[in-house]
Amino acid sequence: xxxxxxxxxxLVQPGGSLRLSCKASGDALDNYVVHWYREAPGKxxxxxxxxxxxxxxxxxxxxxxxxxxxxxxxxxxxxLQMNALKVEDSAVYSCRLLKYGSYIESYWGAGTQVTxxx
Numbered sequence: 001x002x003x004x005x006x007x008x009x010x011l012v013q014p015g016g017s018l019r020l021s022c023k024a025s026g027d028a029l030d031n032y033v034v035h036w037y038r039e040a041p042g043k044x045x046x047x048x049x050x051x052x053x054x055x056x057x058x059x060x061x062x063x064x065x066x067x068x069x070x071x072x073x074x075x076x077x078x079x080l081q082m083n084a085l086k087v088e089d090s091a092v093y094s095c096r097l098l099k100y101g102s103y104i105e106s107y108w109g110a111g112t113q114v115t116x117x118x
Contacts, residue, residue: 002097002107005110006109012116018114019079019080022078029076031053033050034051034096035095035097036048036049036069038089040091051070051071066085067080067081068080069081085116088116090117
């Protein structure tokens with residue numbers, strides 16, 4: 001059973017930066033595709049960024065060029081570097097791991113709150 005712990009959220013002013021971490025235990029992170037999602041009150045959950053095993057990345061259009069997803073397989077940790085934060089980036093950010101085999105394994109973290117406010 002894989003367990004995920006996210007950290008790094010908090011309160012930041014517009015234009016500021018945060019780095020979220022997603023640390024996995026119970027299996028090797030390099031077996032998984034990593035997604036970061038966010039969900040704001042009254043809005044649908046949306047996929048913010050993805051990094052696949054090869055290192056290729058994909059981003060939600062509204063965060064491209066501001067957010068960077070990365071992974072350190074040696075530390076079993078994935079990251080989401082968020083720069084130039086905007087008020088509309090405020091949400092609970094969650095990490096999801098997916099492993100594709102004979103069946104799909106999916107694991108979610110509990111999430112970390114990001115609040116962008118002056």
